[in-house]
Amino acid sequence: xxxxxxxxxxxxxxxxxxxxxxxxxxxxxxxxxxxxxxxxxxxxxxxxxxxxxxxxxxxxxxxxxxxxxxxxxxxxxxxxxxxxxxxxxxxxxxxxxxxxxxxxxxxxxxxxxxxxxxxxxxxxxxxxxxxxxxxxxxxxxxxxxxxxxxxxxxxxxxxxxxxxxxxxxxxxxxxxxxxxxxxxxxxxxxxxxxxxxxxxxxxxxxxxxxxxxxxxxxxxxxxxxxxxxxxxxxxxxxxxxxxxxxxxxxxxxxxxxxxxxxxxxxxxxxxxxxxxxxxxxxxxxxxxxxxxxxxxxxxxxxxxxxxxxxxxxxxxxxxxxxxxxxxxxxxxxxxxxxxxxxxxxxxxxxxxxxxxxxxxxxxxxxxxxxxxxxxxxxxxxxxxxxxxxxxxxxxxxxxxxxxxxxxxxxxxxxxxxxxxxxxxxxxxxx
Amino acid sequence: xxxxxxxxxxxxxxxxxxxxxxxxxxxxxxxxxxxxxxxxxxxxxxxxxxxxxxxxxxxxxxxxxxxxxxxxxxxxxxxxxxxxxxxxxxxxxxxxxxxxxxxxxxxxxxxxxxxxxxxxxxxxxxxxxxxxxxxxxxxxx
Numbered sequence: 001x002x003x004x005x006x007x008x009x010x011x012x013x014x015x016x017x018x019x020x021x022x023x024x025x026x027x028x029x030x031x032x033x034x035x036x037x038x039x040x041x042x043x044x045x046x047x048x049x050x051x052x053x054x055x056x057x058x059x060x061x062x063x064x065x066x067x068x069x070x071x072x073x074x075x076x077x078x079x080x081x082x083x084x085x086x087x088x089x090x091x092x093x094x095x096x097x098x099x100x101x102x103x104x105x106x107x108x109x110x111x112x113x114x115x116x117x118x119x120x121x122x123x124x125x126x127x128x129x130x131x132x133x134x135x136x137x138x139x140x141x142x143x144x145x146x147x148x149x150x151x152x153x154x155x156x157x158x159x160x161x162x163x164x165x166x167x168x169x170x171x172x173x174x175x176x177x178x179x180x181x182x183x184x185x186x187x188x189x190x191x192x193x194x195x196x197x198x199x200x201x202x203x204x205x206x207x208x209x210x211x212x213x214x215x216x217x218x219x220x221x222x223x224x225x226x227x228x229x230x231x232x233x234x235x236x237x238x239x240x241x242x243x244x245x246x247x248x249x250x251x252x253x254x255x256x257x258x259x260x261x262x263x264x265x266x267x268x269x270x271x272x273x274x275x276x277x278x279x280x281x282x283x284x285x286x287x288x289x290x291x292x293x294x295x296x297x298x299x300x301x302x303x304x305x306x307x308x309x310x311x312x313x314x315x316x317x318x319x320x321x322x323x324x325x326x327x328x329x330x331x332x333x334x335x336x337x338x339x340x341x342x343x344x345x346x347x348x349x350x351x352x353x354x355x356x357x358x359x360x361x362x363x364x365x366x367x368x369x370x371x372x373x374x375x376x377x378x379x380x381x382x383x384x385x386x387x388x389x390x391x392x393x394x395x396x397x398x399x400x401x402x403x404x405x406x407x408x409x410x411x412x413x414x415x416x417x418x419x420x421x422x423x424x425x426x427x428x429x430x
Numbered sequence: 431x432x433x434x435x436x437x438x439x440x441x442x443x444x445x446x447x448x449x450x451x452x453x454x455x456x457x458x459x460x461x462x463x464x465x466x467x468x469x470x471x472x473x474x475x476x477x478x479x480x481x482x483x484x485x486x487x488x489x490x491x492x493x494x495x496x497x498x499x500x501x502x503x504x505x506x507x508x509x510x511x512x513x514x515x516x517x518x519x520x521x522x523x524x525x526x527x528x529x530x531x532x533x534x535x536x537x538x539x540x541x542x543x544x545x546x547x548x549x550x551x552x553x554x555x556x557x558x559x560x561x562x563x564x565x566x567x568x569x570x571x
Contacts (some may be wrong), residue, residue: 014458017454018451018454018455018458021447021450021451021454022451024447025444025447025448025451028440028443028444028447029444031440032437032440032441032444035433035436035437035440036437039433072458073455073458073459073462076451076455077455080451184506187506188504188513245506247487247513248487305441305445306441306445308437308438308441309441309444311437333444333445334445336445337444337445337448340445340448340449340452341448343452344452344455347452347455347456347459350459351459354463358466360507361507362505362506362507365506426462
């Protein structure tokens with residue numbers, strides 16, 4: 001019986017090799033931090049990295065049982081990003097580091113859970129309106145009943161006893177599932193289109209209503225919650241999925257244009273939007289530009305090779321462990337390190353779209369494309385904000401930033417992506 | 431060696447290691463891509479050139495590569511999606527079997543034509559014009 005079980009057990013050699021590689025890098029990073037702070041190896045830090053990597057290894061072994069044919073490259077990249085984030089957060093604020101470690105371990109559990117349930121991923125589409133309603137309920141609850149734990153200036157958190165969650169993080173998953181199901185159903189109607197306005201073929205007007213609702217919702221987020229990051233994220237996901245579903249470039253063009261119009265109008269109408277833009281254009285003239293300027297100094301101090309993990313002074317940047325983790329890392333691992341991390345995100349996003357292209361079913365294609373757009377857009381918004389490419393808005397950087405809700409939500413997304421890749425056997429050895 | 435020297439080389443090793451990890455991942459990606467594309471186009475010579483795009487949004491002379499079994503229709507899971515009102519969800523397929531191409535109607539509403547004649551299943555030569563609903567394409571080598 002033992003040998004039979006051994007024969008049946010699938011192995012994931014590429015994932016295991018990648019995981020060993022990532023583990024070596026994370027251990028080295030922790031050793032550097034430990035050497036920089038005390039000149040020796042601290043057993044406490046090594047214990048923490050042991051827990052993190054042990055949990056990742058167990059997860060990988062369980063994945064081989066649960067989804068043997070799923071993609072093998074995504075998980076090692078996630079473990080590397082999560083590990084580097086963990087090092088930097090532990091370095092900035094040890095108690096937060098411990099909490100992040102706990103969240104990462106919970107993340108591994110929810111990742112496994114997402115590959116087990118639902119057994120058939122297409123069942124998610126059956127409950128599409130349920131997801132949409134839960135999502136809208138979460139937003140409404142936050143606006144009416146939320147608290148302002150992270151001092152963002154607006155309520156974005158909801159407390160459940162000792163646990164405080166950021167509902168927006170989970171909302172993005174519900175929205176992607178809903179859009180995927182809705183667009184797959186209405187795809188033909190949306191891409192057909194006979195209505196012509198000014199030489200542009202538009203779909204029947206009733207199918208444009210969801211587009212307009214999304215536009216309104218994202219502007220509401222922007223104005224009511226001063227949450228440009230989430231507004232951009234939701235609209236971006238929606239337009240990306242609309243384009244994937246219909247292959248009509250007119251939709252992203254139209255939606256993007258509407259959003260630009262909306263933001264220009266709110267610049268003139270609302271003072272906090274104006275302040276944000278002014279900080280972006282000229283942080284030096286503005287007392288509120290302090291954080292951004294400290295971030296820029298951090299990048300400059302890091303230079304090409306970085307000061308070394310534990311050797312810079314990223315603590316001078318306000319909120320360095322979440323919104324400004326990119327600047328903190330810039331100071332410690334330098335441009336060379338940041339570029340490597342950027343490539344890691346690129347690999348993740350590329351692989352996600354590869355899964356979308358290979359998926360056989362329209363719903364799964366849209367689901368994979370939408371989920372991976374979440375990572376891509378979040379990375380663009382916050383890295384662009386840190387480096388003063390676009391106005392700064394606080395969204396977490398996937399896997400690197402501190403934040404329980406964001407870590408858990410992102411691991412659910414990874415679990416769903418692995419599940420979709422399992423159905424086409426992406427990770428099967430050829 | 432002093433701690434500072436060790437830390438310096440540790441830092442260098444970390445950065446080099448990061449890029450080695452990425453090289454490993456990218457190599458695995460390309461190997462995977464290559465093996466998949468090799469298994470997909472096993473000896474299926476020829477391509478489809480659009481003659482009349484109807485409502486699909488393609489342009490005349492757009493060319494599509496073919497697979498050993500190429501599915502055509504309006505649904506997204508087809509090899510070549512033809513988004514026209516006269517094309518059924520899974521309209522038909524082209525098969526490459528023993529050195530020649532065949533076209534087969536998959537019970538579509540508006541049927542398949544071969545050089546203007548309605549067919550259920552027929553052999554297709556290079557240069558023949560095949561119609562799926564009001565969309566017509568030409569098989570070329």
